[in-house]
Structure formats: C-alpha cells, structure tokens
Amino acid sequence: xxxxxxxxxxxxQKKARRSRNVAIGLALAALVIIFYLATIAKFGxxxxxxxx
Amino acid sequence: MAxxxxxxxxxxxxxxxxTAGDFFALLKPRVMSLVVFTAFVGMVAAPVSINxxxxxxxxxxxxxxxxxxxxxxxxxxxxxDAVMTRTVNRPVPSGKVxxxxxxxxxxxxxxxxxxxxxxxxxxLSAALLAFTIFFYAVIYTMWLKxxxxxxxxxxxxxxxxxxMIGWAAVTGSVSLESVVLFLITFLWTPPHFWALAxxxxxxxxxxxxxxxxxxxxxxxxxxxxxxxxxxxxxxxVAPWLLGYTTIGYGVVSLALGIGFVWYAWKVLxxxxxxxxxxxxxxxxxxxxxYLFVIFAAYLADSVIExxxxxxxx
Numbered sequence: 378x379x380x381x382x383x384x385x386x387x388x389x390q391k392k393a394r395r396s397r398n399v400a401i402g403l404a405l406a407a408l409v410i411i412f413y414l415a416t417i418a419k420f421g422x423x424x425x426x427x428x429x
Numbered sequence: 430m431a432x433x434x435x436x437x438x439x440x441x442x443x444x445x446x447x448t449a450g451d452f453f454a455l456l457k458p459r460v461m462s463l464v465v466f467t468a469f470v471g472m473v474a475a476p477v478s479i480n481x482x483x484x485x486x487x488x489x490x491x492x493x494x495x496x497x498x499x500x501x502x503x504x505x506x507x508x509x510d511a512v513m514t515r516t517v518n519r520p521v522p523s524g525k526v527x528x529x530x531x532x533x534x535x536x537x538x539x540x541x542x543x544x545x546x547x548x549x550x551x552x553l554s555a556a557l558l559a560f561t562i563f564f565y566a567v568i569y570t571m572w573l574k575x576x577x578x579x580x581x582x583x584x585x586x587x588x589x590x591x592x593m594i595g596w597a598a599v600t601g602s603v604s605l606e607s608v609v610l611f612l613i614t615f616l617w618t619p620p621h622f623w624a625l626a627x628x629x630x631x632x633x634x635x636x637x638x639x640x641x642x643x644x645x646x647x648x649x650x651x652x653x654x655x656x657x658x659x660x661x662x663x664x665x666v667a668p669w670l671l672g673y674t675t676i677g678y679g680v681v682s683l684a685l686g687i688g689f690v691w692y693a694w695k696v697l698x699x700x701x702x703x704x705x706x707x708x709x710x711x712x713x714x715x716x717x718x719y720l721f722v723i724f725a726a727y728l729a730d731s732v733i734e735x736x737x738x739x740x741x742x
Contacts, residue, residue, distance in 0.1 A: 386444055390446055394445070
C-alpha cells in the first residue's frame, strides 16, 4: 500500500480526534473509580477483608 | 479484489471533526441541568437517605440517561432541527456530528446509564430511567411530536419523571409524594411550551410540527394555556395541603401559582393582532422561574425540616 492510499488527517481533524480520545479516556477512568468506590459503599469495607 | 476496491472508491470517507464538546452538546446540557435539579429534589425529599456517594452516582446516571435521550432526539429530529432557527446550530444539522454518531452515542449512553443505576443503586429507579428514555426518544420524538398537537402534553411525562426516579433511587418505591412532584412538572409543560409555540409558531409551521397554535389556532392555545395554569397552581400547593411540607413552602408555592395564573391571564387577554406577543414571552420566562423556584422551595423545606428533626433528636 502506497502513501497515496492513506487518509491524511487535517490539523482540525487531529485536534478533534485528540479531544474525543481524552474525553473517552477520562470517562473510562471515572467509571473505574465510580464502580470501585460504589462497591465499597454498597458492601462496606468488609469487602476488602478476604482470605487469599 | 477489484470489486472491493470499487466499493471503497464509491464511498465518501468522512473523517470526523466532532470534538468532545460537540458530543456534550448532544446531551442537551440545559435540559440535563433541570433533570439533575428535579431528581436531586426527589432524592432529598424522600423520607430515608442513602449513602452520599451512591446518591451522587444516581444523579450522574439519571443525568447521563436524560442526556442520552436528548442525543437520540437530535439524531431522529435532525431534519426538522435544520429548518428551525432555534435548533439549526445543533451538532447534527450543523454537520459537526453525523446522524450515525449521534445514534450510537445515544444508545451506548442509554444502556450504560440504566445498567449503572440498576447495578449500583436499585432496579426500580433503573426501570423508571429506561422507561423515561424510551418514552422521550420513541413515544414522544418518533411518534407524538410529528403526529398530534397533544405531543408535549403526553410527552411531558418524560420530563416530569426525574424527581420520581430520584425518589425511587433512595426509597426503592414510588409513593403519592413523588407522584405529586411528577404532576407539578407534567402540568407545567403544556403552558410552558405553548407559550414558546405562540411566538415561534412560524418556526414550527416551517418544520411541519403540529404544535397547538398551528393546529387549533392561537385563541384556542391561549385558552388552553390558561386552563392548564388553573390546574397547575393548586397542584403546586398540594405538597403543603397533603402535609408533606411546612407552611413556608405553602406560601411560596401559592404566590408562584397566583403569578403563573396572572401571566397566563395576560396571554389569554392578548389580542389576535399582537405579533410581538410580549405576554407569551413573559409567561415563557416566568414558567422557567416558576419551576426552578418551586423545586428550590421544596428542597429548602425538606432540608430545613431534616435539620430541625436532627436538632430535636
């Protein structure tokens, strides 16, 4: 495949893609934190106390 | 191989220029803020409380669910949004976000918000949120909006449900108190939107939406606005009459209700020749204030009552 077949993004498209990527990253990180804290909130600290 | 190559050549590859802000605009942030506020009042008004973090999660899920239904609405209504001055700059008609992106975004957030609320809070509130999204996106947007002038009367149920969802998130049930909160927004919706439809009737006519002024005429709309204001005023006071709040809320809601009827009366008396429609614009502005203040009064009343209960304990 030659370089002519590739889509070259404009600066505006690159900036928009970066903005979307950052938002998705932050949203996923927030979800992880929310589910972690909510699990402790629902079940109490005892959920961390388990035999290995 | 040649076939595959030709197919790619025929398609127009469009690289998205939509920023995170454009997707956020799909969530209808102003509507979302009203949903957050009324759902929060429903949660605080409930006689029991939940873990504060789970309360924040519930509010967040309700907000995202409401936003998702807004995105689905913008996906389906892109054709009529494009011909109305009020909505022409929305992300889909302005070309910033494609309809496919808006649909996917709305569906993903709908599922995510309902599942999060169900797993982390309770399934009754999740079911109510799912019903709200379905009612707004399918029953109102796809069916009622383009079919009947009663569109916003019935569709108003979707916007009125958030305090009930908030209540259900805390109590795990639905009670008369939460139904009264639902009724306040439900009865507020027709006079609010018909006041807007009166002075934006040309916009709605151009888009082919059967709003009340375009179908039944302005005089009939003005009468119906007044009739709904007469229903709304006593329902606004009902929480005090039923003993759910103190007289403080009763006085505020009564004054607000009298104000609403007064503004609706001015709309009723508006002559047919009035094209500036100042009374309709004034009612529209007042209706926004009415809903915010009446829910704020309910919130303040609930908080003060709780503080006094704690002090007396």
